[in-house]
Amino acid sequence: MPSVEKVKAVSSFSHVAKQYWTLTKPRVVALIVFCAVIGMFLATPDLPNAQVLIAGTLGIWLVAGAAAAFNCLVEQQIDAKMARTRARPLPRGELNSVQTLVFSSLVGGVGVWILYVFVNPLTMWLTLATFVGYAIIYTLLLKPNTPQNIVIGGASGAMPPVLGWAAVTNSVSPEALVLFLIIFVWTPPHFWALALYRTQEYARAGLPMLPVTHGAAFTQFHVFLYTIMLAATTLIPFAMKMSGLIYLASAVVLNAIFIGYGYKIWKNYSDALAKKAFTYSIAYLAFLFAALLVDHYVAV
Numbered sequence: 001m002p003s004v005e006k007v008k009a010v011s012s013f014s015h016v017a018k019q020y021w022t023l024t025k026p027r028v029v030a031l032i033v034f035c036a037v038i039g040m041f042l043a044t045p046d047l048p049n050a051q052v053l054i055a056g057t058l059g060i061w062l063v064a065g066a067a068a069a070f071n072c073l074v075e076q077q078i079d080a081k082m083a084r085t086r087a088r089p090l091p092r093g094e095l096n097s098v099q100t101l102v103f104s105s106l107v108g109g110v111g112v113w114i115l116y117v118f119v120n121p122l123t124m125w126l127t128l129a130t131f132v133g134y135a136i137i138y139t140l141l142l143k144p145n146t147p148q149n150i151v152i153g154g155a156s157g158a159m160p161p162v163l164g165w166a167a168v169t170n171s172v173s174p175e176a177l178v179l180f181l182i183i184f185v186w187t188p189p190h191f192w193a194l195a196l197y198r199t200q201e202y203a204r205a206g207l208p209m210l211p212v213t214h215g216a217a218f219t220q221f222h223v224f225l226y227t228i229m230l231a232a233t234t235l236i237p238f239a240m241k242m243s244g245l246i247y248l249a250s251a252v253v254l255n256a257i258f259i260g261y262g263y264k265i266w267k268n269y270s271d272a273l274a275k276k277a278f279t280y281s282i283a284y285l286a287f288l289f290a291a292l293l294v295d296h297y298v299a300v
């Protein structure tokens with residue numbers, strides 16, 4: 001039978017491990033990695049090389065997790081002020097700043113090394129630039145200073161398919177930039193839907209999110225506008241013959257639902273509706289990228 005000390009040690013190890021895992025914002029990063037992996041498959045008519053697929057996925061995942069942990073480090077005071085974020089490891093005092101900095105540096109360093117050695121230097125540099133874009137430019141400079149923070153900062157969140165593409169081809173092609181553009185235009189309705197029903201929290205935390213600085217009505221209208229721009233953007237892969245009818249049909253359905261949410265948010269807003277639109281935005285991106293993948297291999 002295990003001793004009481006052993007049981008205690010195991011449970012305290014798993015508690016600490018869970019705190020570090022939480023720092024990496026695992027669910028957001030899961031979708032980021034999913035989009036990067038799809039970028040890898042779309043970059044070649046065959047299958048991606050196994051080493052590039054595995055090392056690329058691992059490297060991008062580690063650097064994205066490190067970026068999320070760095071964000072938690074910088075924003076610990078802000079996170080302590082918001083109900084949504086106050087249970088994170090730093091505001092709860094489960095981990096301190098030094099532990100987080102060491103963790104982020106180690107995980108990010110290993111990720112960058114894997115990309116450099118087992119993938120290619122281009123992917124490593126682009127991923128490092130994405131880290132800087134999110135952890136430094138978005139978190140430190142844009143987020144506290146401008147309501148366009150998430151629009152401009154969305155560029156780093158939009159990089160994953162470009163990283164996946166670069167991993168496989170050692171280049172950045174127009175197709176990869178179209179995938180970038182899709183996530184870039186998707187980010188504002190994704191985030192502003194949440195910001196609309198969390199406006200008070202953002203105001204209390206002193207963050208200039210669009211509904212705080214420009215009001216609910218203005219933001220609601222912009223969510224609607226962006227869902228329309230997003231629909232137009234998602235037609236580009238079909239228009240440039242990168243994707244076929246399976247993708248087109250999926251995109252039309254997904255966009256119709258998203259525009260429906262955008263319209264209702266504009267004309268008939270409720271917090272419940274915004275919550276549903278936010279949840280839908282995540283499913284939207286996952287299904288749209290899944291459709292790109294299926295379409296790539298299944299010819300109609």
Ligand code: HEM
Nearest residue numbers: 027028031032035084150153154157158183187191194282
């Ligand atoms: C600047 C860009 C972005 C901003 C400001 C943003 C903001 C947010 C916020 C505030 C949440 C709420 C998390 C929570 O409930 O605690 C969230 C959730 C989420 N975001 Fe984003 N996001 C961005 C980009 C992205 C990107 C690029 C992806 C994936 C490709 C993504 C995927 C997700 C997912 C999957 C969730 C749900 C997480 C969960 O259920 O715990 N986001 N996002």
Ligand SMILES: CC(C)=CCC/C(C)=C/CC/C(C)=C/COP(=O)(O)OP(=O)(O)O
Nearest residue numbers: 028063064067068071127130131134156157
């Ligand atoms: C290297 C690489 C691929 C990096 C990806 C960068 C990355 C992790 C982007 C995700 C965007 C994200 C978690 C936004 C959350 O916004 P927020 O930080 O304002 O949310 P919060 O209020 O929940 O902290």
